[in-house]
Amino acid sequence: MHYVSTRGHAAQQNFSEILLGGLAPDGGLYLPQSYPQVTGAELDAWRKLSYAGLALEVLKKFATDIPAADLQALTAKTYTADVYRNTRKQEDAAQITPLRVLQDKGGRKLILQALSNGPTLAFKDMAMQLLGNLFEYTLDKRHAELNIFGATSGDTGSAAEYAMRGKRGIRVFMLSPHKKMSAFQTAQMFSLQDTNIFNIAVEGVFDDCQDMVKAVSNDLEFKQRQKIGTVNSINWARVVAQVVYYFRGYLSATGNNEQQVSFTVPSGNFGNICAGHIARMMGLPIAQLVVATNENDVLDEFFRTGVYRVRKSAETWHTTSPSMDISKASNFERFIYDLLDGDSARVAALFRKVETAGGFDLSGGPGSDGDEFAKVARFGFVSGKSVHADRLNTIRQVKQDYGITVDTHTADGVKVALEHLQEGVPMIVLETALPAKFNETIREALGRDAERPAGFENIEALPQRFEVMNADVAKMKAYIAAHTGL
């Protein structure tokens, strides 16, 4: 299996070669030359597999340059009941992503697929835990080391730290805005005592952290010498790891391959639902892929109109589903490449236009950049939007009708899923976080605290390990160099 850039860069790479990198050299994103296909016989066989077994089968199709026995060991070590133990019901932990039927009346079935039972209580653990093990394995083979440098406003940073803690050859330097994360999120990250994890609280807002990462990454000499890498959502291995749970959800919700299901995905950077798109391209019988956004509705706008219009910082709202507060969707280029039949010259031109003119228009209207919006339905995509009042209502409604508390992001998903529910096609909503992470809004909706999984009761009281720094790039570089010794 070889990988190509969405913008046409010639050199083809294999899975291990793109594992540690980010963007392709031409600024594009990596995709496989063609999507591997899954036969009915394979799907039948996969029905009986454990989650780790299924992850192995999916990974084998994409990581053809890693020996199957090694992939087997890596997936078996990653997807265990112990790592994914934060289930509502203890006996469900072995399923890794258990389903829960919320509603089943008149052929209209609504199901929740729990993706948030890992160590940081958000779906990012699903991919990041595998990435940590893949990184360690690859670096070990090359006798190499890697220093991950990133910025977080919450979920990504903690998922990365919990995946990389204690791993040989890896250090994590993670910037976060000082005193701006929730107490729970702060405690999750700062209570880690592993010596390869460095938490840096920056005096400023998230954008200041992001700017520091950019400034350091633009110094290519420093970046090379310090072996700096990232783990952001465009990483191809993360996308592949996410493909697995679409297969799991489908196989668990159906009895045979004649049946179809739909998925609703609370979306921000389009990483999660991009994996659903890939599963569908591989032949998984998915009827609809429903993109659910919050007030930051860049993606909803595209899937309603064909116009992709990125937002400025001043138009990017801080909402109560903060992990979906994005101004542009960094994985969206992968879908546009498929929508344009792999025409990389046009993809490159459109995404150059995003930089220069703030977006593009595929509606086919006067002055538009193309008419491919007409083809979007063929890929199963539809969309919807949910705002703060919807979230509160949905959290209350789900609690009242089904007796469980969903987090704010999942509530956005449930709200939009109900608008697209079709008779005879089960709708699976991906649960992207547990409510304990966003307790402030749960209190607002329900008037009481969200339940916390065992072991998290007193997390805020644990000793914290972090460094406060002002937004000073030179100081940051000196700090990294001092701790890597490179």
Ligand SMILES: *Cc1c(COP(=O)(O)O)cnc(C)c1O
């Ligand atoms: C990251 C995140 C999302 C958005 O996922 P994308 O892959 O960026 O679309 C949604 N919900 C939660 C809880 C998240 O952490």
